[in-house]
Amino acid sequence: MKEFLFRQLSLDKNPSLSILTKIIYIVIFVSIFFVVIETEPSISNNYKHFFFNVNMFFGSFFVFEYLLRLYAVGLDKRYSGFKGRIFYIFTPFSLIDLLAIIPAFIFPGSSESFLLRLFRVLRIFSILRTSKNTEGLRLIIKVFMNKKYELLYSLLITLSLIFISAVLLYLAEGGIQKEAFGSIPRSLWWAVTTLTTVGYGDIYPITAIGRILTIFITITGIGVVAIPTGILAGGFSEILSQSKDKSNLG
Amino acid sequence: MKEFLFRQLSLDKNPSLSILTKIIYIVIFVSIFFVVIETEPSISNNYKHFFFNVNMFFGSFFVFEYLLRLYAVGLDKRYSGFKGRIFYIFTPFSLIDLLAIIPAFIFPGSSESFLLRLFRVLRIFSILRTSKNTEGLRLIIKVFMNKKYELLYSLLITLSLIFISAVLLYLAEGGIQKEAFGSIPRSLWWAVTTLTTVGYGDIYPITAIGRILTIFITITGIGVVAIPTGILAGGFSEILSQSKDKSNLG
Amino acid sequence: MKEFLFRQLSLDKNPSLSILTKIIYIVIFVSIFFVVIETEPSISNNYKHFFFNVNMFFGSFFVFEYLLRLYAVGLDKRYSGFKGRIFYIFTPFSLIDLLAIIPAFIFPGSSESFLLRLFRVLRIFSILRTSKNTEGLRLIIKVFMNKKYELLYSLLITLSLIFISAVLLYLAEGGIQKEAFGSIPRSLWWAVTTLTTVGYGDIYPITAIGRILTIFITITGIGVVAIPTGILAGGFSEILSQSKDKSNLG
């Protein structure tokens, strides 16, 4: 029984997810879904009792799961006995599990603890302990690591463009649109939303000189997306040709 | 005559499109065009009679084509005889053809059945039965298949960024802009339209802390487009170098 | 003298631009600039006399240049003599030159002929006759040619996404926002501006179901930019590795 729980709770590094682990992940997602929905007053105000019960249920569930996990972990030599259990409690993934059950004790059924409940989402990262499912993510991280200097300078180019654009538009429009461009920090808000091509349209230049500057800025700003994308594309090609070279030698 | 129809209706796997098949595809597109136009009340209200006739014409056309197809398919051994015809009717592409003629019987000339008429667009996919014209599409699908794990994790990174942004802005602006950021689901609408750089501008942060957070979020959000694009670019390069390696060996 | 003009007017295929040709290109750009500025009523209304003179000047300039060109082209054997000149007038690039001087005769100083004047911009394309300067453009065109099927299917995926989005939002919002989503053509306007991430914000979904659909649509829509960019990136990599293979062999 204890051994079954040990295996099912993925406490050893088994390559694929056990059925119980899958169920726990689903429960985490469902609990997060209810935390998100509960913040909407037009829903939660009409179903206060329902959400109270939901919070009680998920709180109890995660406490029960935590205790089971604490019980089963004894099969691992490092964590056996009382001292081992204390040691286990302070491992990073176990602390995250602990964080996820705190709201069950402090605010068992209330909605005040929504931020603590959101921390349950961190438990998803425990999936990274299993190696089979995460090759895709590891590849993305590897490309970012390989290209970190290029990406950093691409970020600096972006930040410089944003800063220069903000100063230019502050000079061009600051006198006329005091609310929107009346200082560099205000102008920065415009520069960021424009150069990332979000373009809310809450503020935009209205003078001829401001618009001509914006035309140059937005066309230059194509590089803000194009440069990091080009770097990453090169990085992903490189990774692929490296693994091909390896397989050619093997 | 039956054989001519059989060949023309692409019922055997001929590599290129026959003249009759091309005509049918054009008729499908024209019929879809009229379905789209008919939904616009400022047009359809003034030409009710015209659209009634249009619907009657296309309904009759597709019924006639369906019957011809049912008649000619007998040349295929699998579908010959009455039993074969019944069997043919329940093949996937034939069911789509059937779906496309239903409105001709239920609501022959009315505009209520527009959704059923739109299903005619699905008939276009029967073009995938012929192999010559679809190499480009197959290549795109192949790249998506090869890179499915990277693309999946890139999607997860995007969804995480959207979720974190929504929570942060809910905390920063929820108290001040109750209508726009008063709950995480409302905040999610903002987060999605911002991080995909659509930026409708219906809602946006107005507090200093909300705007500073948005500056960090949108700059990080450049990765939302850059990462999947980089992955796909790497995938398309890989496909090309693979086919080159093959041709070097051949 | 005639020979000097012949060489200077680039009538033979000399690899670099002559000084006179450069001057003519600059005059073309300046004349286009004035055509553009003249359309702005707040400027042209105050300087009617000035723009009349500008139009007269550029009209005379291009007529004079046309006559010089017609005179000098006689040195080319194909276009010598009266018959040769007539033949030359009907070559494509010469017809564009003719188009550019028509406003000088029909509406010499008026502003009505602005569209005819804009055709002068087409004269810029005569730069394509010289081969040295256009390698970069040829490379871009070659990549588009090599990848035309992939790009075509990428366009079809984009158009399908736009069409499906428009139908979904018409169904979700058509009853509530009649002006914005009351028909598929209206919905298409929203779908295009959203999926290309322009996001004017003139219309956007307001119902819960419409917003949930939009969240899925915009996230899927990341592919609208990512797929063609990935294809082009692969194409540019391929071109480079091809030319490297050649230089390895040479």
Next chain:
Amino acid sequence: MKEFLFRQLSLDKNPSLSILTKIIYIVIFVSIFFVVIETEPSISNNYKHFFFNVNMFFGSFFVFEYLLRLYAVGLDKRYSGFKGRIFYIFTPFSLIDLLAIIPAFIFPGSSESFLLRLFRVLRIFSILRTSKNTEGLRLIIKVFMNKKYELLYSLLITLSLIFISAVLLYLAEGGIQKEAFGSIPRSLWWAVTTLTTVGYGDIYPITAIGRILTIFITITGIGVVAIPTGILAGGFSEILSQSKDKSNLG
């Protein structure tokens, strides 16, 4: 002591940044931060005395640093003695340093000289003198150099698209929306913000023909981002395969 300063101020080309240089860079960033904040009237009006002192402090700091630098540079043979010091003052990086201290003398504590203070940001570029930290930036610049013709033609394609779009929308909407599309320069503002996908939403077509044209323009406009990104991605792949070829030979 002089030698210690000489080394610490990075006046010889030492590969990594000295502690003093790092401190100076941090001071530059902090001083820029205060210049930016001071432009915001809602902050600076309440803390006039504080910002006066801040300006005095940074002014004195940069004057003191400049004098130290001038004193220590004597260890470099080229700049030793009075004549050498004069010669040093007129080197490009030293002129930037001089520019950064001018506001300390002309407007010591006032806010009028904010532009001169912003020039301090240029001092950051002196980091380029050290070679170790800037490989990433050099790579980006190298790709831009290698692909300059392709990028130039990609820019020309973008500008042509913007120009053609502006003319088309001027013809389609100019008569109806005089304020927004009443001239080509006005139309250009719309064309740039649309094709770069910023989409402020301050102006947009409202006629059927204008919207149909915009649908074609924005879909074509996907290339505005896709072409330069593809070129850069190809360029970054090329750089990587070149350095791999080298390392294979070495």
